[in-house]
Amino acid sequence: MRSIDGSLRRIELLSIELERADAILIGAGSGLSSAAGLTYSGERFDAYFTDFRDRYGIHDMYSGGFYPYRSLEEYWAWWSRHIFVNRYMDTPKPVYRRLLELVEEKDYFVLTTNVDHCFQKAGFDKRRLFYTQGDYGLWQCSKACHDKTYDNEAAVRKMVESQEGMRIPSSLIPYCPVCGKPMAMNLRVDDTFVEDAGWHEAATRYARFLNERNNARVLFLELGVGGNTPSIIKFPFWSMARRWPDSVYACVNQGEAYAPDDIAAKSICIDGDICAVLAELSSSREARHTSLNHS
DSSP states (O other), rough: TTSSOOOOHHHHHHHHHHHHEEEEEEOOHHHHHHHHOSSSSSSHHHHHHHHHHHHHHOOOOOHHHHHSSHHHHHHHHHHHHHIIIIIIISSSSSSSHHHHHHHHHEEEEEEOOOOOOHHHHOOOOGEEEEEEEEEEEEEEETTOOOOEEEEHHHHHHHHHHHHOOOOOBBBGGOOTTTTTOBBEEESSSSOOOOOOOOHHHHHHHHHHHHTTEEEEEEEEEEOOSSSSSSTTTTHHHHHHHHTTTEEEEEEEEESOOOOOOGGGOOOEEEEEEEEHHHHHHHHHHHHHHHHHHHH
């Protein structure tokens, strides 16, 4: 399939495979959220973090998360703002909603390294989601003294509303209710990452999805996955595409759309903006359905 020239032709092929598939496994990386407008630098960063940029020379949200802030009050002023704009605000573009419209009537599952919770906000069934790397909406003990996580929305909103001079009130600093140490983000950045009961339940559902569909016509739909953590989505998708005879591998990514030679014949690789590609897929599906209804 990769040998066919023209991105529109490849989009049409992917549209057909979306309908033919018995099941769809979506693998989503940071490129999908970037396509939805959740960019971490440029104008969007400047709109919310000008004060941190000017004081500390921070120029993107990713590096700002690792800055050695002077106090917990300042640390949580940064992180509450970061969580709010990337977890609780709506995405600028309807990429996730458009993706849901393409798969909601199919047997689907989502495996993602994203931590912004955009899938669930868009209406995806939470029982069909596995966030492997954590969730901006959850806190955990910074020392991982126990394996429980805590919803942070109310606290984050209060921190954002109350902060002044790049600091939150000391009374709002979150501490572990078990050991008293400061709380931290539930993000997989080191060996203290807490895999709580919800994480393990999602992992079990994902394993069950794979076990029950390895003889079906499965579309492995990889969206915006780069090379930072290929062992979570990209490499397993390639491996399963090799072993599952009726499967198809599809990769949509701007600048990084490729497949190994040994699965090239069953792959559809589209180098382009995911937002535009999903719009074309929606148009292609509507055109095909209109044609069938009039035939």
